Amino acid sequence: MVSSSDVKRLFLQSLLSRGIVSEALCKALYAKSIEAVKNADNNLNMPYSNTNEAFDEVIKDINASLNDLDLELKSIQDELSGRRLYALVNTKDDELAQVATDYTPAEIVFFKAIIEQIMLARNESFSLSSLAALREVSAIKPKSNMSKTQAETVLASFVAKGWLLRSKRCRYSLSPRTLLELYPYLKSTYDEELLYCTICHDVVTKGVACHRPNCKARLHFHCFKLYRRGKGKCPSCEIDWPRQATDDPLGAVGEGAVRDGDDGKRRVKIRQVDDDEEDEEMEPGSSQPSQPSQPSRSQKNKKSTKKKAVADSEEEDEDEEIPTQEDSPPPRRRSSRR
Template identity: 45%
Template sequence: MVSSNDVQCLFLQAVLSRRVMTREVALKLWEKCIDAVKAANDALDIEFNGDRNSWDNFVTQINEALNPLNMDFAQMSDEITGKEMCALVNRKGDEVAQLATEYSALEIAYFKAVLHQIMTAPNEAFCITSMAALRETNNLNITKSQAEVVLSSFVAKGWLVKSRRGRYSLAMRTMIELLPYLRSTYPNNIIECTICMEVVTRGVSCYTNNCHTHLHAHCFEKYRKRSQNCPTCQANWSTEANSKKLERIGEAAYKEGQDVRRRRPLQDRPESDEEDEEAEAGASQPSQPSQPSQPSRSQAKKKRAVREDSMDIDEDEPEPEPPKAQKRKSRR
């Protein structure tokens, strides 16, 4: 018999088929699920109301039903557009393990390696180049050609984003589905928006020393409409010069060559990497002028014997006459 609980079942099935979606799409799915259940049972009195309170109550009911399964219907704002996004996420154990449904253990290990480089990128860039991503194959049993195919799959499935400059960063799907994993694994690298308190990997930060203000780009634009001062240190952001001084977060903060020499700890690297690094270190040191080497004893004996042989005189040859001594002119 069709009941009102079937609305939640239909809604979750629709969410699973779409993974990540905007709140507007989720509202439309909710409405269509209600219409489908009412069409199957006219006796049901279910009304659709798209206001915020009704939506929040519906999400609470869904999460209560998903709680025994260690799953959650999560919501997060997109860092670029500011739109509210929704997705069904796994809250049990190692959240990256959910990739096993579509990737092998080796491919998941490679994803973790790339994810590590993105999260620990210097200057709060939260991105790496294609070469840096492919360099992670040195620590895994995977070829670079295979890695290129897997990277393309990560982008196509919505786990990573590849910019026009060929740099990889976290996609919205990773941010919303793997957020607990990111927080537990990289607590010292996670930064939060001062306004919405969500994770920031793209945005701006205050230029004042020791000020920990970080803002999404969309949060920054909304905030500046009501205030021209930093919400933490009250620095004046009103002038154009001060606005340009704001530091960037994300790919805009990337500095050329910042990940060229990034390496894993020595104990985690193969011997070939260590030899390459030693060769690079030797090449980077200025060459010292060569010192004349001291001859060994055997070499010295050979040289002395040669000199003695060259000084021997052949008895058959006449001995050269000594030069006549020149008389010195007397001074008068």
């Protein structure tokens, strides 16, 4: 028996098969779903038949039906193009449940390691080189026995299925699908590392940064372009901004902020006993973090105590008698025999 509710079912099935779609394609899929149900029964009363005029109402109606299933049809703007994208999202934060349906536990561990290095990248670069990504294979052992050849295949799969982006510089970064579907995981795990656009308030991992020190203004490229049409000052500190996003002295968020040596060491997020989180660096292939650049108070006390002990020993050495040349034993003569 065909009913008007079959439109939602067909529409959601088409979304699930595609992962993430543009707004234009999303509207086209809903229109095709209406057309398919009408072909089965032309006498049915179809709500929201004009999708272009009431698409927001369509989304609200669908999300009301999905609320009990912890699912939601959400949208996000592409950070580079500014296009509106839609995807069916699991709203329950349950350790990457969205990815677990397609990948093995070992591949999930590898994916989480890649995400960690991207989120902890220096200088707000939010990207990882291909070589550094493959180094994560040795870092996650013994949780995974994945070889580097297998890791290359899995990385290609992450890119092909829209979980990661790979640039012309062979650097991996977060995709719109990851930012949209895995936002609860990113929020709970890397809340301090997340940056938000000053204009649209969405997460920004690719864009521009204000060049004034300590200013927190961060904008997507498309948000900067729209904002700069009417205003010429920073929206936070009101310093004068250049006309183009690529002009100096604006800073960069994303690959443009990468500096030489940024991928040299592995960064690990460690939770301390007092629940304060710090980033520590690890040598490639090492299982222990390297010493922090700034010693703690206890370390400083130990160093000062050690210096004092060394000074005391030096003073004691000065009080001792220094042997003269006559008291010292004569040097041993080297034999001329071979």
